[in-house]
Structures are given as structure tokens and as C-alpha cells.
Amino acid sequence: MFNYQALMDLCKKRLDKLSKMPALKSTPLVDNIEQSGINRREFMKWSSLTAAALALPMEFTPMVAKAAELADRVPLVWLHLAECTGCSESLLRADTPSLDTLIFEHLSLEYHETIMAAAGWQAEENLEHALETYKGQYLLAVEGAVPTANNGTFLTVGAKGKTGMAILKEAADGAAGIVAVGTCSSFGGVQAAAPNPTGAKGIHKVIDKPVVNLGGCPPSERNIVGTLMYFIMFGKLPPLDIYNRPRWAYGARVHDNCERRGHFDAGEFVEEFGDEGAKNGYCLFKVGCKGPYTYNNCPTQRFNSGTSWPVLAGHGCIGCSEPDFWDSMSEFEKPLGRRDITSSLDKTSDYIGTAVLGISAVGITAHAVASVFAKKLDEEE
Numbered sequence: 001m002f003n004y005q006a007l008m009d010l011c012k013k014r015l016d017k018l019s020k021m022p023a024l025k026s027t028p029l030v031d032n033i034e035q036s037g038i039n040r041r042e043f044m045k046w047s048s049l050t051a052a053a054l055a056l057p058m059e060f061t062p063m064v065a066k067a068a069e070l071a072d073r074v075p076l077v078w079l080h081l082a083e084c085t086g087c088s089e090s091l092l093r094a095d096t097p098s099l100d101t102l103i104f105e106h107l108s109l110e111y112h113e114t115i116m117a118a119a120g121w122q123a124e125e126n127l128e129h130a131l132e133t134y135k136g137q138y139l140l141a142v143e144g145a146v147p148t149a150n151n152g153t154f155l156t157v158g159a160k161g162k163t164g165m166a167i168l169k170e171a172a173d174g175a176a177g178i179v180a181v182g183t184c185s186s187f188g189g190v191q192a193a194a195p196n197p198t199g200a201k202g203i204h205k206v207i208d209k210p211v212v213n214l215g216g217c218p219p220s221e222r223n224i225v226g227t228l229m230y231f232i233m234f235g236k237l238p239p240l241d242i243y244n245r246p247r248w249a250y251g252a253r254v255h256d257n258c259e260r261r262g263h264f265d266a267g268e269f270v271e272e273f274g275d276e277g278a279k280n281g282y283c284l285f286k287v288g289c290k291g292p293y294t295y296n297n298c299p300t301q302r303f304n305s306g307t308s309w310p311v312l313a314g315h316g317c318i319g320c321s322e323p324d325f326w327d328s329m330s331e332f333e334k335p336l337g338r339r340d341i342t343s344s345l346d347k348t349s350d351y352i353g354t355a356v357l358g359i360s361a362v363g364i365t366a367h368a369v370a371s372v373f374a375k376k377l378d379e380e381e
């Protein structure tokens with residue numbers, strides 16, 4: 001039995017502080033939720049699911065709800081570097097806005113090139129104004145890799161022709177927390193695939209502050225919003241794995257929670273797409289699934305408001321949340337025959353470690369993650 005009191009006290013203190021700050025948005029979250037046809041009961045259900053996803057006990061549910069309501073006290077600056085904008089699109093372009101989307105929109109989004117009305121000089125002024133006004137308070141989210149070759153000139157943004165690398169460094173300087181959204185900003189993504197002529201890198205390679213990496217192409221809305229919620233609730237970034245990914249989201253392999261795992265263990269495989277095994281929902285390892293090498297919570301959190309995920313839809317995982325997956329996991333529809341399925345993460349500092357391999361009960365994994373939160377807090381005191 002773990003003692004969550006210290007975590008609770010920290011969260012209460014943080015929420016008290018936020019509630020005394022002025023709201024940066026005029027419409028309260030509850031009004032937006034009602035206008036979208038979502039009732040209070042569904043909001044509380046979302047809060048309890050978010051608490052569970054963050055590996056927090058159910059007692060945290062009212063605090064998650066409170067933190068969501070107070071999200072408009074936290075300024076968010078969102079930069080776009082070398083990328084396709086797919087991470088933003090997947091989060092914001094749902095035909096039916098989910099609660100994750102609504103809560104993301106409730107954050108005080110001070111700068112986001114895709115969705116803001118301003119352009120050109122005015123957009124640049126908006127960014128400069130936000131960085132100055134909220135210095136030391138804002139959360140910085142970055143989508144896209146940073147090209148570093150030729151002193152960053154493969155990416156220039158705006159009328160002043162600043163390089164993406166220079167903008168990133170300026171924005172990182174005054175940030176209270178930095179989140180790399182997606183595999184491109186986390187590890188370089190497709191821009192960094194060999195031969196990588198632009199010298200594209202993950203943003204942590206060019207700034208000297210802690211960065212939370214949300215690997216995924218794209219990362220799920222749950223992983224983005226959950227990480228932002230953690231920051232709102234505790235005022236700090238969550239515990240991370242060796243690749244700086246939040247343990248609550250990337251603590252277990254895709255393979256460990258996959259609904260096809262029983263077939264893997266029984267040796268029942270799809271031999272080619274469309275065969276009898278595919279119709280029977282057999283394991284996709286032989287048609288290239290990289291779930292055994294990939295750390296992410298796709299099987300438990302899923303995409304599109306929790307409706308499905310790639311393996312459920314019939315295609316193997318391509319390892320999109322892992323560093324260098326474009327090079328190291330290809331070809332995507334062929335197995336990596338030579339590689340041991342117990343990856344280096346299992347052998348080194350993966351916090352759950354091999355003990356959890358093969359355990360598909362999410363509750364057990366969540367409990368293990370929560371114990372790390374509590375242990376880390378104890379260590380910090």
C-alpha cells in the first residue's frame with residue numbers, strides 16, 4: 001500500500017495557487033462542455049479515466065476535474081518546426097470534439113501557427129509578446145524536428161527569417177516546462193531518417209533544459225492532454241523513462257497489453273494480410289508488427305476517442321514512438337527476425353522491467369507506475 005498523501009498535498013497546493021490566478025479565457029470550461037452536449041457525469045468519467053491513465057488512485061478524480069477547469073490559468077506556447085502538423089491535426093480535427101480536445105482548447109493557447117488568426121508580422125509579434133508577458137510561467141509545446149545543419153538555415157520561420165533553431169532556443173529560455181509533441185520533436189522523426197541532409201534532431205539535443213518526449217506519429221490525444229494535465233496538477237513534469245518519455249504512458253510495451261497477445265503466445269500468426277489467420281484476429285508479428293520492441297499505451301488508451309488502434313484495425317505496430325524508428329524498424333511489413341524481443345530498455349533502466357513482461361492487466365501496470373511517483377516524491381523530500 002503506497003502513501004499518496006504527499007502527492008495529494010502537492011496537488012492541492014498547486015490547484016490553490018492556480019485558482020488565485022486570473023483566468024486567461026473568458027468562457028469557463030463547464031460552459032464549453034455544455035455547449036458541446038457533454039454532461040457533468042461524462043466529464044467526471046473523463047476525470048476518473050485520466051486519473052487512472054496517470055496511474056493515480058480514484059481519490060484524485062475531483063482534482064483532475066478541478067485542474068481541467070483551471071487549465072485556462074496556464075499559458076501554452078506551441079511551436080511548429082520541421083513537421084507535417086499531423087500531431088496538431090490528430091488532436092484538434094476530430095469531427096466530434098472529445099473531452100481531451102475541449103480541455104486542450106481550454107488551455108490559454110497564446111501561440112499556435114495552425115489555428116491562430118494572425119499571420120506574418122502580427123504572428124511574430126504575438127509570439128514575442130507571449131514570451132515576454134508570461135516569462136517563467138508558460139508551458140512550451142514543440143511539434144517537429146529542429147534542422148541544425150548550416151546553422152539551422154534549412155528551416156526559417158516568419159518575416160524576419162529567424163531559424164527554427166533560434167526561435168526554439170528563445171522560447172525554451174523562459175519556459176516553465178517543455179514538451180516535445182510527437183516523434184519528430186522528440187527524436188527527429190522522418191526528417192532525421194538516413195541520410196538526414198538537414199541535420200534534423202530532437203529538440204532536447206539543442207536546448208539544455210529538461211524536455212518531456214511524447215513519441216508517436218502522432219502521439220495519442222490522451223498522451224498529450226494527460227501530460228499537460230500532470231503539469232497543471234503538480235506544476236512539474238512527470239517521471240520519465242530513459243528516453244524522457246512519461247512512464248505513465250510509455251511504461252509498458254505495446255505487445256504486453258495487446259489483445260492479440262494470446263495468439264502470439266499460442267504461436268498463431270497471420271502469415272499474409274487477408275488470410276484465415278487475419279480473419280481470426282491472430283498475431284501480426286510475422287507481417288511486421290513491432291509491438292514487442294515498442295513502448296506505448298496504444299492498446300489501452302487507443303485513438304479516435306478510445307475507439308480503436310492500429311493492431312485492432314488489422315495492421316502491425318510500426319514502432320512509431322521509438323527513437324529512429326524510420327531506420328531501425330523498417331521494413332514495416334516484415335518481422336525484425338534477428339532481434340531479441342526483450343529490448344535493451346527491458347535490460348537497463350526500464351522502471352517496470354522484465355517482471356512486468358507478459359502481464360496484461362493494466363491495473364497492475366498502473367499500480368507499478370504509481371509506486372514510482374510515490375517513491376520519487378519520497379526521494380525529493
Ligand code: SF4
Pocket residue numbers: 254255256258259260261262264282283284285289290291292311316317
Ligand atoms: S506481435 Fe503485435 S500483434 Fe502480436 S501480440 Fe505483439 S503487439 Fe500484438
Ligand code: SF4
Pocket residue numbers: 216217218254294295296298309310311316317318319320321
Ligand atoms: S501501435 Fe505502434 S505504430 Fe501504432 S501508434 Fe502505437 S506505437 Fe505507433
